Amino acid sequence: MAQRWMWIAWPAFLMAAVLEMVVFAFVDPSELHWRGQPLEMSALGVYTIAFFLFWAITMVSSFLTTMLAMSPFEVNRCPVPPDQRPAECASRCPPKA
Numbered sequence: 001m002a003q004r005w006m007w008i009a010w011p012a013f014l015m016a017a018v019l020e021m022v023v024f025a026f027v028d029p030s031e032l033h034w035r036g037q038p039l040e041m042s043a044l045g046v047y048t049i050a051f052f053l054f055w056a057i058t059m060v061s062s063f064l065t066t067m068l069a070m071s072p073f074e075v076n077r078c079p080v081p082p083d084q085r086p087a088e089c090a091s092r093c094p095p096k097a
Contacts, residue, residue, distance in 0.1 A: 008062040016055035023050065 029046035032039045039046065078085060 004066060008059055008066055012055055012058035012062045015058040016051055019054040019058070020047065020051050023054075 024047065029039070029041075029043040032046060041049075080086075
């Protein structure tokens, strides 16, 4: 499971860094406005918040890709050992090989 989380977090981190560089190559943080008012944050604060927003968005994308890449067996397998399964689980889940 930890490996799967790294499949999600690491590419998202790299893409957030790329997005940060691309966006702030064209946008000056001191000229940003929110609801008609200038932002009361330092440039470093804007960079930090933007990076974590980009990271969160790209993590969602990576998470969806990872989940959609799972096989039907991985999605539908019963996590309980065969001898401890309740009756309703035993009828839906074939025993593990």
